[in-house]
Amino acid sequence: MIRVNxxxxxxxxxxxxxxxxxxxxxxxxxxxxxxxxxxxxxFALYIIKSGMVKxxxxxxxxxxxxxxxxxxxxxxxxIEIFTDEFSFCTVEALxxxxxxxxxxxxxxxxxxxxxxxxxxxxxMMASKIRYTAVRHSYNQSHSLEQNLNRLxxxxxxxxxxxxxxxxxxxxxxxxxxxxxxxKNLA
Amino acid sequence: MIRVNxxxxxxxxxxxxxxxxxxxxxxxxxxxxxxxxxxxxxFALYIIKSGMVKxxxxxxxxxxxxxxxxxxxxxxxxIEIFTDEFSFCTVEALxxxxxxxxxxxxxxxxxxxxxxxxxxxxxMMASKIRYTAVRHSYNQSHSLEQNLNRLxxxxxxxxxxxxxxxxxxxxxxxxxxxxxxxKNLA
DNA sequence: CGCGTAATTGAAAAGTATCAACACTGGTGG
DNA sequence: CCACCAGTGTTGATACTTTTCAATTACGCG
Numbered sequence: 001m002i003r004v005n006x007x008x009x010x011x012x013x014x015x016x017x018x019x020x021x022x023x024x025x026x027x028x029x030x031x032x033x034x035x036x037x038x039x040x041x042x043f044a045l046y047i048i049k050s051g052m053v054k055x056x057x058x059x060x061x062x063x064x065x066x067x068x069x070x071x072x073x074x075x076x077x078x079i080e081i082f083t084d085e086f087s088f089c090t091v092e093a094l095x096x097x098x099x100x101x102x103x104x105x106x107x108x109x110x111x112x113x114x115x116x117x118x119x120x121x122x123x124m125m126a127s128k129i130r131y132t133a134v135r136h137s138y139n140q141s142h143s144l145e146q147n148l149n150r151l152x153x154x155x156x157x158x159x160x161x162x163x164x165x166x167x168x169x170x171x172x173x174x175x176x177x178x179x180x181x182x183k184n185l186a
Numbered sequence: 187m188i189r190v191n192x193x194x195x196x197x198x199x200x201x202x203x204x205x206x207x208x209x210x211x212x213x214x215x216x217x218x219x220x221x222x223x224x225x226x227x228x229f230a231l232y233i234i235k236s237g238m239v240k241x242x243x244x245x246x247x248x249x250x251x252x253x254x255x256x257x258x259x260x261x262x263x264x265i266e267i268f269t270d271e272f273s274f275c276t277v278e279a280l281x282x283x284x285x286x287x288x289x290x291x292x293x294x295x296x297x298x299x300x301x302x303x304x305x306x307x308x309x310m311m312a313s314k315i316r317y318t319a320v321r322h323s324y325n326q327s328h329s330l331e332q333n334l335n336r337l338x339x340x341x342x343x344x345x346x347x348x349x350x351x352x353x354x355x356x357x358x359x360x361x362x363x364x365x366x367x368x369k370n371l372a
Numbered sequence: 373c374g375c376g377t378a379a380t381t382g383a384a385a386a387g388t389a390t391c392a393a394c395a396c397t398g399g400t401g402g
Numbered sequence: 403c404c405a406c407c408a409g410t411g412t413t414g415a416t417a418c419t420t421t422t423c424a425a426t427t428a429c430g431c432g
Contacts, residue, residue, distance in 0.1 A: 059327045065322075065326050065327050067319050067323065078312060079313075079315050081312075082309045082311075082312035083313050085316070088319065111304075118297075119297075122308070123268050125268075125315060126268035126311065127268075128315050129311060129314050130269055130271070132322070136251075136253075136318070136322050137243040137253065139358075140251050140358030141245045141358070142245075163379095164378075165378065173421090174422080176380090176381085176420080176421070176422080176423095177419085177420055179379075180381090180419095180420085183380095330388085349410070350410075350411065351409095351411085362388085362390080362391095362412090363387085366387095366388085369412095
């Protein structure tokens, strides 16, 4: 549920601090701020340096589905840039965050010139596809209780870090159901 | 549910027929043949030239979840190659198919040398992530009836092309539920 | 303190799975 | 040519799971 990408973070941090890449900006945001808003154009790739964001897709009034929670090193905005479409998710800071920002044109330059960066991107996207597919498959084929157990095993401090509303929206269930299952587990 | 990628197919067909790329092999398979088996090592990228395959993840005896049905131009095997992990899906021909096959080392060569191919790959993976995310989100947030309606609207000849068992496993429901909803729609 | 958001819990309603019986189809062998 | 078989599809009854609705409590913050 909380994804990280140390390899990419280390590489981008090195690029940034080398000074050779002034196009890599470092920025901050407060908890609750929206970095990307659903159905708008995206002009940059973002990589989280510290903190967490949630990436969610609103359906209509009130309900939304959490695609993923991104932690250190996870990039976002790349899908909109590569597919050249409007964002399908809103990305909102869960904690105060700092992040790197690379504009679309600079990103395209970087991909052309830096083969290591290019292959990190390919690897990152492949890993996103794999992770999402496994998660989707697991969710569909197991009971809520099993899904929750797996989540708690992977992230023991989940309940401290993420609100129950968000956990429920990540699992695609109501908070009522989440509470019932949590009570049964205990 | 049935994905295609005309742009990639055209490009690879041109590479193949130019004769400059003898590493791009053209092969065939009968309906029911498995091109990739779950939990095995994958040594090549495959691109469908004609026909359809289903990509599914088995849980335990009997039950499986269909990730996606791939049609013309859709690649598979790229995730295993880029993440360097065992396959999490079995890829099985639904119809007789013909496909292109590029070995891992040749693929890496091609990515380095051919910037257009590289950017087609980036775009393809971004589009897979986006599509999967939207599908997952939609499935979780809508009723079975709405999901089925959307599927039938997108693929009017769905019931002729895909078996009900496979459709149910794609939606993550039982065949019994699928039949009930289909009856209500009519 | 008061306000809005998040969390908790029960009861009823709706949705889905499970189980089981049976129909339909295409291919195989006696 | 027909009987059989395996795989797929159909349908009803029942049990189980999840949602919906509603009422109440807890918490953080200006």
